[in-house]
Amino acid sequence: MEQVECIVIGAGVVGIAVARQLAEQGREVLLLDGESSFGTQTSSRNSEVIHAGIYYPENSLKAYHCVRGRDALYQYCKDRGVPFRQCGKLIVATSEVQRPVLEQLIAHAKAVGVHDLALLSAADVHDLEPAANAIAGILSPSTGIIDSHSFMLTMIGEFESLGGTVAYQTPVLSGHAADGLITLNTGGPDAFSIAAKTVVICCGLGATHLAATIRGLPAHLVPTLYYAKGNYFTYQGKVPFSHLIYPVPEPGGLGIHLTLDLANQARFGPDVEWMEEPDFEVNASRQTAFHEAICHYWPDAEKDRLTPSFAGIRPKITAPGDPAGDFVISGPADHGVQGLYNLFGIESPGLTSSLSLANTIATMASRRTAGQS
Template structure:
């Protein structure tokens, strides 16, 4: 049976960032990915937004790692020439009744250390984005967009240069602890049996299932997975906007149907939000009417029939419909009692923005916690 110092399960943006951080510290790193390429699941099905850190509860891990990760990500993209743009975002109040939601958002952002928001009245918004028809807005200059695939390719190139190895089409099918570490069994065309001293569970949508393989399905440290599906529509023509446009957040915490731009200037709208029991990436064209209604609250000039079904993503949530969105969980032995295991659970948005900060926290935990430091 082969022995590997560290195994990372999942080659999405967070798993790749962790592999990079650990390999650069001199660890022997093997990355297991069930799909045929890196970053084809959650990391490829999102808005590609670099979030500023406005929305998350003050003191939460999401808030802290988003703000830290945002700064790390901008610096990394500049250093590694990953395409990105600090385009800014407008969070808009369509009418005066939505102004309190913007005021609450501004207060939350300040508590999170985001101190660059600018309040704009209707005239200032019109001067910035003439196609918008809104009452007021908050401008977030530090929000941006990134080429998520380029980012993941750069992260993997760094990890590989530091000695990491990637094995595709290789799902983890079983794991158990013994006196000498963790024993892993993989599937795929070339099944492997491995022993490792450190297992990083960055499996995204399958992270709870991977945690259950090690800790047992009845472990109180394995949350029940929940799936929240979001569909996206693209605009058939070029959008008359240079900023991202978000509606005022609702009482439910859903950010609404917002307008984001890719690096070529093409607009896409979404995501919608729907709880689902199974992972499904289909998008029904019938959803377009609901999207149009939502968009016209801030862009009344949206041309009729101009939306095209684009893609859908599924968030790996660990809280259900009747609970507030759970915080990121980075669970090491101090939480679950199993030496050599770090579970990354509920890593949904802003996971892409926070990826480098999450990886730094994982590397620190791996170096300091009993049973995780290199031998």
Template structure:
């Protein structure tokens, strides 16, 4: 049985950030990833937006770690040459109900420490984006976009430079907790068992499933998983927008918004489709062309001139949820020894948006869980 200082389960953006933080503390750290590449699920199937921290309840982990992580992420992108852009975002409202919601979001953002928001009239918003139609908008200049794969490669590079490693095609089959060393059974082509004092479960969509395989962790600490699929459509032709455009949020997500990739190509999404996959292989990532009809209706709420036939199915992703349809949105769960009583174990549950933005701050929080004070 091989011994290592730390094992991180999952090589998405959060798992890589956590492993990097542990390795930079001088720990021999191994990341176990069941897939044949890093970041193949939530980390690479999203809007690639660097969020400012507008929406989340004050004092929540999402609010605190998003605001903290945003500046850490921009700094890392600058220092490591990761392609990104502070393009800014317009959060738009039409009608009295949406305008009241916009005012609530503005107050929430200020309470979260987002100090650079600007309220815009319809004319001011249209001066920035002439194709936009809205009664009012919030301008968020600290929102941006990032090359998520480039970010993960940078995190992996730092991890490996500090002596850590990523083991692909290495699914975790069981973890035996409770002694001075946890025993992690690893499958794949060359099955093995690793002994380690530290285990971080950053398995994203499958973190609850991994936790359910941890012998010595009480079952009541394992939450039920919910899955929200979100589809994206690409705009055929040149986009008239140079900034991100978001409607006010909807149940389960942030609404069908307009984002841009680093080449300026516009895409719209995600919508919300609740699914119940039994395994990673059971997820159908195909985008149903029939869902486009609802996209046209949603987008024309702020871009009435969207041409017919302009949306093309692009890609989809799945968000790991801890609450189901119609239930209040949950916070991130960083479950450490204080919560479950197992030394050297941290489970990360429900790490959806703004997980990419918050990834470096989540890593710092995991370190604090393991070494409080």
């Protein structure tokens, strides 16, 4: 049976970053994905926002990796010429009951390492964005936007130049761990079995299902996956904003917010629509609810200019109504399977966190190679 040193499963933004980081260590790395190209699911169905790290619980992996990943991502884009814009965002309160939330967000952000937020008066908001309706706001200058496709394409190119190999249309169906190796069985047009000393499962929506098929991995350490769909609507025509505009956060997400792409095309979303099975069809019937939410902070928004754009699925590992979950990085010290690293619940801010997550996995794998625990 063929054997390689490392296999990374999932060619989304995190999987590509992990594979590239492992290859930079001089390792032999095979990157597998069941789709025909990279980043076709969660990685290409999001707001493409570089998050500052404002919202995530103190001492959480999301907070840790977002702040560090943000800085690494900006530097990576500058060094490689990946298109991005550090445009900043406004979080706006539209009623007095929301004003204390802004103050709480600033205090919380400082606790997790975000120190550049500014509390704004209504006049301050109006000076920055005259079309926005707000009684107060927060300016987050370190929030930005990125061309996520270019980012992934650049990392793929670097990975391959380092000797890495990518195999698309190669879904991993099952595996088993024995004698210091993990053997994987693949499907697709050229199905095969292959063994590796190090396997990283970071395939987003498929991570929990795949992990459950690995014989030797305790089943109780594989979390249940919940699908939280986010619909997006594009706004036809220009919008009078240069910053991203966010409402105060809501349970399950950050509220229906305005983001811009690098061509200044505006889109709104995502909302939160819990589902039993993944469905990437935009729910056009939510147009009215979108318009009502948008009008709180942009009263002049025209409903008929909102057109269905795309939908993404958050791979959540907390049930509807439960507190927001954290990233899970599960290694040999957690589950006892040598060489196996699982990444579960990698939703937002996964794109922002990708380089930091990759560094963590590569460090963990290096310790194993060096014989450390």
